[in-house]
Amino acid sequence: MPQGDALERFVQDALTGAPPAMRPGFEARLRRRVRRRRPTRAGGRVLAAYGLVATAVVVWSLRDLPPAAIVSSLAVCVPVAGAVSAYAHRMVRGH
Amino acid sequence: MPAETAEGAPYARWSDDALAAWYRDAPSDDLFAEIVRRFQHPVFRLAVSVLGQGFAADAEDVAQEVLVRVHLGLPRFRGDAKLGSWIYRITFNLAVSVKARTRFRAPHLGDDVLGETPSLEQGPEARLTTHAQRRAVLESLHDLPEVYQSALRLHYWLDTSVRDIAVLLDVPENTVKSYLFRARQLLRARLTERGIDAPG
Numbered sequence: 001m002p003q004g005d006a007l008e009r010f011v012q013d014a015l016t017g018a019p020p021a022m023r024p025g026f027e028a029r030l031r032r033r034v035r036r037r038r039p040t041r042a043g044g045r046v047l048a049a050y051g052l053v054a055t056a057v058v059v060w061s062l063r064d065l066p067p068a069a070i071v072s073s074l075a076v077c078v079p080v081a082g083a084v085s086a087y088a089h090r091m092v093r094g095h
Numbered sequence: 096m097p098a099e100t101a102e103g104a105p106y107a108r109w110s111d112d113a114l115a116a117w118y119r120d121a122p123s124d125d126l127f128a129e130i131v132r133r134f135q136h137p138v139f140r141l142a143v144s145v146l147g148q149g150f151a152a153d154a155e156d157v158a159q160e161v162l163v164r165v166h167l168g169l170p171r172f173r174g175d176a177k178l179g180s181w182i183y184r185i186t187f188n189l190a191v192s193v194k195a196r197t198r199f200r201a202p203h204l205g206d207d208v209l210g211e212t213p214s215l216e217q218g219p220e221a222r223l224t225t226h227a228q229r230r231a232v233l234e235s236l237h238d239l240p241e242v243y244q245s246a247l248r249l250h251y252w253l254d255t256s257v258r259d260i261a262v263l264l265d266v267p268e269n270t271v272k273s274y275l276f277r278a279r280q281l282l283r284a285r286l287t288e289r290g291i292d293a294p295g
Contacts, residue, residue: 014232015252020151034166
């Protein structure tokens with residue numbers, strides 16, 4: 001049975017090899033990951049236009065529905081959309 | 096975040112907790128760069144100690160992920176614990192969960208992990224025995240509780256002092272000594288079960 005110093009020598013012999021080091025560019029890669037991503041001015045305009053068009057389409061397509069149906073569908077869809085959006089944001093920021 | 100925070104920059108002399116408090120109130124790229132400069136190597140070292148030999152790339156991924164989480168979590172960090180303790184706890188937990196996945200992916204010890212080929216001055220039989228002993232030690236090591244494995248690798252492989260291990264594992268130095276003692280006891284028992292004797 002390995003005893004005292006002999007066991008320590010066993011462990012040292014088994015754990016050979018130089019300690020690993022991080023590859024160059026670690027900080028640059030990290031910087032890219034944590035950089036806050038914002039749309040460009042043109043991108044912001046595209047997103048705003050998309051929002052307006054989407055709202056118009058929704059209003060137009062719901063025009064014949066009873067108000068109770070519109071309210072209940074909004075009550076379901078808006079929180080779901082918000083949660084998905086928040087999750088997507090987290091994913092993008094985290095990776 | 097600037098590429099480097101020069102030595103002598105104002106943040107370089109701040110305590111970790113002062114950095115965290117200031118970052119919470121007024122996050123800036125310079126402050127985060129200083130935090131990265133201070134913690135990237137210890138975090139990588141701790142991740143390597145959990146993941147083991149042959150998993151340096153995974154350890155680096157863990158270090159990246161930890162620092163991203165620190166970046167996202169620092170504004171909400173209330174300072175109940177020391178900044179280092181908080182960061183090392185995230186590191187240890189994340190490395191353990193990554194290890195569960197990497198072991199599933201590569202559960203066997205390859206020759207790269209087993210290290211250098213034993214000296215050619217040894218006879219073939221002795222070389223085979225050395226190789227088998229090394230494999231037995233590493234396999235027995237993998238059966239130990241995570242914190243014991245980490246302490247052993249930090250001490251015997253990464254040449255880390257008991258004091259520094261205590262900081263990384265966020266325990267008193269005496270506890271580290273007790274971890275090392277208990278880990279050796281358990282390792283000895285595992286090796287005995289495998290019929291391994293001490294080298295002559």
